[in-house]
Amino acid sequence: MGEDWQHGFYRRSLSERQARLVQGKQLNQTALEQLQANETTQHDLVVENYITDYRLPEGVALGLVVNGKAYTVPMATEEPSVIAAASNGAKRVAQSGGFTAEVKERYLVGQVVLTDVENPDRVTTDLLMHQDELLQVANDAHPSMKKRGGGAKQLRIRQVGDFISVDLLIDVQQAMGANTVNTMAEAVAQNLRQSGYHVLTAILSNLADQSLVTVTCHVDFKALVTPAFDGASVAERIAKLSELAQVDPYRAATHNKGIMNGIDAAVLASGNDWRAIESGAHAYAARSGQYRGLATWTLMGEQLIGGLTMPMPVGVVGGSIKLTPQSRVNYQISEIQTAQELAGVIASLGLAQNLAALRALATSGIQAGHMKLQYRSLAMSVGAIATEVAPLVSQLKQYKHVDATLAQKILREMRTQHGTN
Ligand code: MEV
Numbered sequence: 036m037g038e039d040w041q042h043g044f045y046r047r048s049l050s051e052r053q054a055r056l057v058q059g060k061q062l063n064q065t066a067l068e069q070l071q072a073n074e075t076t077q078h079d080l081v082v083e084n085y086i087t088d089y090r091l092p093e094g095v096a097l098g099l100v101v102n103g104k105a106y107t108v109p110m111a112t113e114e115p116s117v118i119a120a121a122s123n124g125a126k127r128v129a130q131s132g133g134f135t136a137e138v139k140e141r142y143l144v145g146q147v148v149l150t151d152v153e154n155p156d157r158v159t160t161d162l163l164m165h166q167d168e169l170l171q172v173a174n175d176a177h178p179s180m181k182k183r184g185g186g187a188k189q190l191r192i193r194q195v196g197d198f199i200s201v202d203l204l205i206d207v208q209q210a211m212g213a214n215t216v217n218t219m220a221e222a223v224a225q226n227l228r229q230s231g232y233h234v235l236t237a238i239l240s241n242l243a244d245q246s247l248v249t250v251t252c253h254v255d256f257k258a259l260v261t262p263a264f265d266g267a268s269v270a271e272r273i274a275k276l277s278e279l280a281q282v283d284p285y286r287a288a289t290h291n292k293g294i295m296n297g298i299d300a301a302v303l304a305s306g307n308d309w310r311a312i313e314s315g316a317h318a319y320a321a322r323s324g325q326y327r328g329l330a331t332w333t334l335m336g337e338q339l340i341g342g343l344t345m346p347m348p349v350g351v352v353g354g355s356i357k358l359t360p361q362s363r364v365n366y367q368i369s370e371i372q373t374a375q376e377l378a379g380v381i382a383s384l385g386l387a388q389n390l391a392a393l394r395a396l397a398t399s400g401i402q403a404g405h406m407k408l409q410y411r412s413l414a415m416s417v418g419a420i421a422t423e424v425a426p427l428v429s430q431l432k433q434y435k436h437v438d439a440t441l442a443q444k445i446l447r448e449m450r451t452q453h454g455t456n
Contacts, residue, residue: 049079052086081358093304093361095368096121096297100133101250101383108384109365110300115408117296117388120395124387127258127394131338134252134386136379142188142245143212143348145173145203145220147227150235152199158232159192162201166190169223173203176222177215183208187219198235201227204245209374211307211350213239241314243346244322248378250386254339261398270339272397273332273390280328290328290389291320294343297388301381305371306362307349315346330389343386347378410437417442423449 040059044052053074057067070087079085096108096118110118128134152158162169173187180186185206193200203223205216216239224237256266259273280290295313302309320329330343350356351374357363371377395401407428414427417439423446430445431437 045084049074049076049085052084056086075359078359091303093365094118096125096301096384096387098122098129099125099380099383099387100129101136101380103133105129105133106371106380107368108301108380109304109368110297110384111304112296112300114296115412117300119408120391121297121300121384121388124389124391124394125384127390128252128254128341128383128387130258131253131255134250134379134383136248136250136383138246138248138347138375138378140245140247141206141348141374141378142204143207143216143243144240144245145187145205145216145223145237146240147201147203147220147224147237148235149199149201149227149232150197151233152197155194155199158199159194162190162192162199169201169226170203172226173205173219173223176219180205180207180215202240207350209351210353211311211348211356212353213308213311214354241311242318243311243315243348244319246346246348246378247344248347248382249342249344250379250382251343252341252383252386252390253335254341254390256337256339259339259394261394264398267337269394269397270332270334273339273393274334276393276396277328277330277332281331284326287320287326287328290330290393291316293392294330294385294389296392298381298385301384302349304362304365305349305351305369305377305381306356306358306365308355311348312346315348319346330386332390332393341386341390343382343389345382345385347382349377349381350374351377407432413437413439413442414446417446419446 038059040055053067053070073087073090075088078088091111091113093109093111096110099106099108169190170187174181185208187203187205189204191202203219205219207215220237224234228234256270259266259269280287295316298312299309302312320326329345333340371380410428410431411424414424419427427446431442434441
C-alpha cells in the first residue's frame with residue numbers, strides 16, 4: 036500500500052502533485068519553489084507523475100572540424116571536465132586537418148523472434164521464400180516511411196540457439212525511428228502468428244551495426260607536446276594505451292567511458308535517446324567475444340592516427356528530438372541538418388574526448404586537470420554561492436586531501452570571518 040499522499044498521484048494536476056510531494060516528504064518551501072521554477076507545463080504530457088524538469092549544465096565544444104566544416108557542438112553533462120576536454124581534443128585534431136567522418140548505410144534492425152521451431156532449416160527457407168511479402172507487411176504498417184523513400188528494405192534470418200530471429204532492416208530516413216521499427220516488427224509478428232509460427236517477441240535491436248559511423252583523424256606529433264613531454268613520446272604512450280584497451284576489458288571499459296562522456300552529452304543535447312547509443316556502443320565493443328576499446332590510435336611517421344567505428348543511429352526529426360525548447364535551440368547552434376551529419380559530428384566528438392583523456396593519462400595524469408574543475412563542483416555541492424566559489428577553491432587547492440567535510444569547514448570559517456553566518 037502506498038502512503039496517503041501517493042494515492043491517485045498521477046491523476047492530480049501538476050501543482051497538486053508538487054504540493055503533495057512536499058507534504059509527504061516534508062520538503063520545505065524552498066524545495067517547492069525550486070520545483071515550480073524548473074517546471075515546463077508541456078512536459079506534464081511527456082512523463083507520468085511529472086513534477087519538474089531535471090536540469091543539467093549545457094556548454095558547447097568549440098572548433099570541432101568534421102569533413103572540413105567547423106562545428107560548435109552543444110553538450111549537456113554534469114561532469115566538470117568533459118566539455119573542456121572535448122574542446123581540447125578537437126583543437127589538437129583541427130591543427131592537423133580535422134576529422135573525416137563517413138556513414139555508409141543507415142538501417143535499423145527490427146527483430147521478430149520465433150520460438151518452438153521444430154525444423155529451423157526448413158523454416159529459414161520458407162521465410163526467405165516469403166521475404167517480399169513480409170517486407171510488404173512491414174511497409175504497409177507504416178506507409179508514410181515508404182513514401183519518403185525509406186521503409187523495410189531487407190530481411191535477414193538468423194538461427195540463434197533455439198530461436199530464429201527474423202531481422203527487418205529498415206531505413207528510417209532522418210528519424211531516430213524506434214517507434215517506426217517497433218510498429219513494423221509487430222505487424223510482421225502478427226502476420227507470422229497468423230501463419231502458425233510461435234512469436235516470442237518483436238522489437239527493435241539496439242545493436243545498430245547497420246548504422247555504423249567511422250571517423251578518422253591524423254594528429255601531428257607537435258600538437259601533442261606538453262611542458263614535460265615531447266610530442267613523439269606522448270604519441271607513443273597514447274598508442275600503447277590504445278593497445279591496452281584492445282587486450283584488457285578493465286581498461287577498455289574506462290577507455291570507452293571516456294568516449295561516451297562526450298558522446299552521451301552531445302546525444303542528450305540533440306534530443307536523441309542516449310541509452311540506445313550507450314547500449315549499441317557497448318554491444319558493438321564486445322562483438323568479437325571480448326569487450327574492447329572502441330577508438331584506436333596508431334603511429335604513422337610523425338603522426339598519430341585515430342579511428343573510431345561504432346553504431347550511431349541518431350536522428351534529426353521525430354520522437355523526442357526537438358521536443359524540448361532547448362534541443363531546438365541546440366540545432367540552431369550546431370547548424371546540423373541531417374542524421375548522417377549528426378552521427379559524424381557526435382562520433383568525432385567521442386574521438387576528440389578520447390584523445391584528450393589519453394593525452395592526459397600519458398602525461399600528467401587525469402587529476403591535475405580535473406581537480407580545479409572538481410573543486411568548483413565540490414564547493415557548489417556544499418552550498419557555496421557564486422561569489423564564494425573562487426575563494427573556497429583557492430583554499431582547497433592548498434590541501435593534499437580534499438573532501439566535502441573539509442570544504443564545509445572552510446566555507447563555515449569563510450562565512451564567520453565575513454560575518455555572513
Ligand atoms: C573519466 O570520466 C574518463 C576517463 O577515465 C577516460 C579514460 O580513462 O580514458 C578519463
